[in-house]
Amino acid sequence: MGQIAPEQAEWAVVDRLRQMLEAPEGAYLASQSYALFSSILCWAMQHMRIHADYQLTDGDGAASALMAELENEQVNIEPWCVCSEPAGPVEGRGLTVPPPEGFENHSAARLLRNLRDAMAHGDARKVQPFNHGEILVGFTFNCSELKKRKVDWQGRIVLLRADMQRIGCSLASRYCAAIKAADQSGELEARAAAMIEDAA
Template sequence: MGGIADEHVEWAIVNRLKAMLDEPPPTPFNVTQTFALFSSVLLWTKNRAWVAGNRGARGNWEDLADHRAHDVREAMRGALITDAPWRLSLAPPQITLVDREDDLPPPDRRINLDFENMSQEAFFKWLRDALAHGDGRTIRPIHKRSARTKKTLLAGFRIEFAEANGSQRKLTLSLFHDDMRRIGGQLADLFCQALSSNNRYFEQDAATQVEERAA
């Protein structure tokens, strides 16, 4: 792996996670698998893009990769998480939700209203914190009933977490399978394009020379 830098490995990892989101490995547990891949993309890219910490301002870093990672965060400031191409769902998909107390959508059938006017930057910080910092039960399953088999199936996840550190207000996110695939893929693309600066030679090196072997 001569000439391969840490940023090549970072690019390769996130790009491979995206590849599995785009073309999932065969499994009967597709929603669980997608959640694992989505969460991995989110945690890696958010943590790396927040190289400036809570300040949010670009630093005088010597490493060009730090500047490119920070570019991801700056790109998140220009649009809402409900804007294209992210399109966080504001209505549940056309599935039959099981009437369980914790799985009922709002009476008007709209969801994710807490995030309707939230920037991508704020959304990904909140969601990373909810997944990584939440104590107790912050994540619950969303169920649906199969019209064909009548079985109860996992459709996604409902996440409840404080709006900000120390806040008493909680936000509620309904995260369905298609949202995880779409948003996770877009986030991975944004990160990889920034890290490589769209340099195809960088991407070729990262894709072909970063090898993996279990110990």
């Protein structure tokens, strides 16, 4: 793979992670998919949650606007496909996945926030392996929201490798498209040059 230019880093890193997530290779496919999925989610969500006071470029505004779009999307539609009904056996595996708990009224943005927080917050082990026999096939995400330092909501969801691929790649594609479309004035390049100058 070639280099990633500094002025393209905001979207190009995520796009490369997406390409890797679409076709993971090696012996540890579920673990690799989780690593790529979590990297995409944490990178994109960090940018998409940027406060208006800290938006310096059109790309920052586009990331924030994408978050607003996701607030209006329900989780039971493509590509999120989070359904409260019990899933049937996964074809060819004899594997039954427990249905999500507590996500019935979630927006896509809220789902992504909770998944990101379950992975990124260091206060507890909220992500657990989900095995089928002796094979790791996905991960269980134990999610929660706090209000006045008390748990106000809790939910649990199992994501198989295919789920992480679908959600991660969809988020990455939309994020990269939004940032690339917004950067019509070269502001990302100017900001990257300023960062290099500050570090010199």
